[in-house]
Amino acid sequence: MQTRRKTLKQSAVVASLLAASGMFPQFAFAAFNKAAFDAKTLAEVLKAMGAGAPVESKDVTIGGPDIAENGAVVPLTASTSLPGVKQILILVEKNPSALIAVFNVTDSVEANFATRAKMGQSSDVFAVAIMGDGKVLFAKKEVKVTLGGCGG
Amino acid sequence: MADPMRIRAQVAGDKATVRVLMAHEMESGQRKDAAGNLVPAWHIAEVTATHNGKPVLTAEWGPAVSKNPFLQFVVKGAKAGDKIAVTWKDNKGDTRTDEATAS
Numbered sequence: 228m229q230t231r232r233k234t235l236k237q238s239a240v241v242a243s244l245l246a247a248s249g250m251f252p253q254f255a256f257a258a259f260n261k262a263a264f265d266a267k268t269l270a271e272v273l274k275a276m277g278a279g280a281p282v283e284s285k286d287v288t289i290g291g292p293d294i295a296e297n298g299a300v301v302p303l304t305a306s307t308s309l310p311g312v313k314q315i316l317i318l319v320e321k322n323p324s325a326l327i328a329v330f331n332v333t334d335s336v337e338a339n340f341a342t343r344a345k346m347g348q349s350s351d352v353f354a355v356a357i358m359g360d361g362k363v364l365f366a367k368k369e370v371k372v373t374l375g376g377c378g379g
Numbered sequence: 380m381a382d383p384m385r386i387r388a389q390v391a392g393d394k395a396t397v398r399v400l401m402a403h404e405m406e407s408g409q410r411k412d413a414a415g416n417l418v419p420a421w422h423i424a425e426v427t428a429t430h431n432g433k434p435v436l437t438a439e440w441g442p443a444v445s446k447n448p449f450l451q452f453v454v455k456g457a458k459a460g461d462k463i464a465v466t467w468k469d470n471k472g473d474t475r476t477d478e479a480t481a482s
Contacts, residue, residue, distance in 0.1 A: 323409055327440070329438060330437075335455055336435050336454055340451065341451035343445035343449045344443055344445060345407060345443045345445055346443075
């Protein structure tokens with residue numbers, strides 16, 4: 228049975244999908260965003276990406292080891308179950324530049340990515356989801372690093 | 380030309396999990412050589428993936444992605460026999476494309 232609640236939910240989903248697809252041409256030809264990759268903190272990165280204030284959300288997940296023995300290779304995963312995601316960002320707070328990677332999500336891929344990052348020292352890592360409607364959601368996790376992977 | 384990528388696309392239901400291993404130095408720009416000079420950053424900056432020729436994913440990477448980067452993503456609506464191609468471009472303008480067949 229189609230309840231009012233379900234109808235509202237579905238229309239919200241469709242609206243956000245529309246917004247996401249409307250944004251598509253903009254990032255299909257996105258140039259390398261140097262300002263974002265030079266930024267030092269989460270706030271600066273989001274400013275450079277033109278995104279608003281982040282809100283912590285249970286719908287975004289970040290995965291990684293609790294303790295990474297080798298900071299040069301830290302496996303990290305970022306995902307969200309929410310529809311209408313525009314971009315997924317992976318950040319490491321205490322790296323020389325915080326932003327690791329930006330994934331531009333389309334309707335044809337799941338908002339679920341795994342990659343490996345370098346970490347200079349123990350730090351919080353963030354997964355940030357920028358939604359089609361401009362909301363910014365994040366999740367964080369602490370990863371302890373025994374041997375740094377940035378300097379040397 | 381850089382070394383080839385290793386791409387594996389595994390179909391489960393109507394989705395394909397794609398795993399890519401790229402061969403790249405990913406110099407961070409933080410390291411110093413024996414003479415104390417900074418080694419300039421050299422990293423993959425852009426990654427694009429296509430499914431049967433249709434772009435499905437673009438990514439921008441910083442120098443903090445590990446050496447010989449690994450990437451995993453899930454393509455919706457993929458079947459066995461579909462072509463998954465991945466292209467990367469580094470900040471020196473070098474580029475490489477490799478293709479794999481989903482199975």
